[in-house]
Amino acid sequence: MxxxxxxxxxxxxxxxxxxxxxxxxxxxAYLGKQAPAGAEAEAYGEVYDGRGKLLVPAFYNAHAHAPMxxxxxxAENLPLQAWLNDMVWPFEAKMTPEDxxxxxxLACAEMARYGVVSFSDMYYxxxxxxxxxxxxxxxxxxxxxxxxxxxxxFADYASCAAVEEYVRKYHGAADGRILIDYNIHxxxxxxxxxxxxIAAVVKEKGLRMxxxxxxxxxxxxxxxxxxxxxxxxxxxxxxxxLDVPTTAAHxxxxxxxxxxxxxxxxxxxxxxxxxxxxxxxxxAPIPAMLEAGVNVCLGTDGMASNNxxxxxxxxxLLALLYKGSTGDPSxxxxxxxxxxxxxxxxxSQGREDCGLVRAGMKADLxxxxxxxxxWAPRTNPLVNMVYxxxxxxxxxxxxxxxxxxxxxxxxxxxxERAKAxxxxxxxxxxxxx
Ligand SMILES: [Zn+2]
Numbered sequence: 067m068x069x070x071x072x073x074x075x076x077x078x079x080x081x082x083x084x085x086x087x088x089x090x091x092x093x094x095a096y097l098g099k100q101a102p103a104g105a106e107a108e109a110y111g112e113v114y115d116g117r118g119k120l121l122v123p124a125f126y127n128a129h130a131h132a133p134m135x136x137x138x139x140x141a142e143n144l145p146l147q148a149w150l151n152d153m154v155w156p157f158e159a160k161m162t163p164e165d166x167x168x169x170x171x172l173a174c175a176e177m178a179r180y181g182v183v184s185f186s187d188m189y190y191x192x193x194x195x196x197x198x199x200x201x202x203x204x205x206x207x208x209x210x211x212x213x214x215x216x217x218x219x220f221a222d223y224a225s226c227a228a229v230e231e232y233v234r235k236y237h238g239a240a241d242g243r244i245l246i247d248y249n250i251h252x253x254x255x256x257x258x259x260x261x262x263x264i265a266a267v268v269k270e271k272g273l274r275m276x277x278x279x280x281x282x283x284x285x286x287x288x289x290x291x292x293x294x295x296x297x298x299x300x301x302x303x304x305x306x307x308l309d310v311p312t313t314a315a316h317x318x319x320x321x322x323x324x325x326x327x328x329x330x331x332x333x334x335x336x337x338x339x340x341x342x343x344x345x346x347x348x349x350a351p352i353p354a355m356l357e358a359g360v361n362v363c364l365g366t367d368g369m370a371s372n373n374x375x376x377x378x379x380x381x382x383l384l385a386l387l388y389k390g391s392t393g394d395p396s397x398x399x400x401x402x403x404x405x406x407x408x409x410x411x412x413x414s415q416g417r418e419d420c421g422l423v424r425a426g427m428k429a430d431l432x433x434x435x436x437x438x439x440x441w442a443p444r445t446n447p448l449v450n451m452v453y454x455x456x457x458x459x460x461x462x463x464x465x466x467x468x469x470x471x472x473x474x475x476x477x478x479x480x481x482e483r484a485k486a487x488x489x490x491x492x493x494x495x496x497x498x499x
């Protein structure tokens with residue numbers, strides 16, 4: 067495809083007007099002020115009229131639980147522990163592998179619709195999740211969850227052999243769209259002995275870790291009581307877990323000493339502002355983390371605590387809420403927020419060649435229709451995007467050069483079937499719990 071005469075946010079997220087962007091073999095092959103020369107232009111195939119559009123890097127959702135789409139609207143107005151123990155876990159116990167497949171497929175549709183091309187997904191049913199993501203055309207870093215309450219070698223847990231098999235089958239599958247990460251759900255659902263073993267395995271394999279840390283105040287404080295004053299991240303560091311590339315979701319209650327540790331270890335903090343607010347977990351110290359130099363990325367979390375995969379809503383919250391919570395309107399600039407939702411998310415997934423509109427990068431792009439009333443005047447389209455834009459402004463989403471959403475159509479997904487399956491399956495599960 068050749069995007070013709072289109073405004074873009076470039077690799078520095080600066081506006082460039084009237085550009086030509088050529089996509090070939092999954093990559094941005096051409097970016098210029100003029101159309102490529104005749105014969106070369108034809109090699110890109112379809113010419114996309116870019117007038118009235120804004121081309122931006124697509125979003126990378128750094129923390130999700132895609133199958134939890136089934137739980138949208140099911141567990142409301144509850145604090146985290148009651149939400150988990152009384153509602154979420156009993157519901158999840160009734161979910162079949164096929165339930166996970168259909169919920170993931172619908173999550174992929176929703177994400178594609180809102181400009182997301184890739185997500186880091188922590189859940190069960192890896193085979194079914196991988197199948198859904200591959201079909202959808204999106205990408206994902208998939209990790210298989212297990213709760214490690216009992217102190218015993220990792221090898222004695224079922225997930226040890228299972229994840230090894232997933233790595234063998236899926237890591238790098240679909241031209242690298244699928245990557246397999248390792249997972250420790252959280253400090254409070256695991257034990258040091260098993261976690262040390264897992265860290266050693268991840269290090270040996272050269273893979274990545276995705277975990278929850280300091281989501282709630284009680285989790286953070288109870289960890290300190292259990293581990294001689296160590297916060298969850300300090301505890302994980304003490305047993306070697308942060309010696310591998312790690313995404314730590316939430317970090318809501320992290321302390322200044324944690325920020326230094328995250329910078330030292332290169333940990334990615336996945337902010338989930340909507341989820342943290344909805345569950346009353348608090349406000350992560352994102353301005354202080356950015357100030358300290360922590361890698362901040364952005365996630366939607368699961369649909370029981372958000373309740374949507376519209377990254378532009380989380381983007382809006384990330385840029386806005388800290389101005390209110392700190393009383394300082396200069397914190398978290400629109401550009402910092404957008405970088406968290408794009409390039410930093412790609413890096414958190416180990417996707418170095420993704421997340422920037424630059425020749426040679428993977429063609430992971432979102433096109434926004436900027437002709438609506440909330441986009442005028444065009445004094446600063448980046449600021450318009452963050453504070454006045456909506457996910458529904460996305461009219462085209464491209465993942466590795468392939469269109470995964472365009473003008474209401476989903477090339478890899480039967481979205482009507484996915485919606486109907488999710489509806490039926492959710493009713494069945496609710497009748498069983
Ligand atoms: Zn989570």
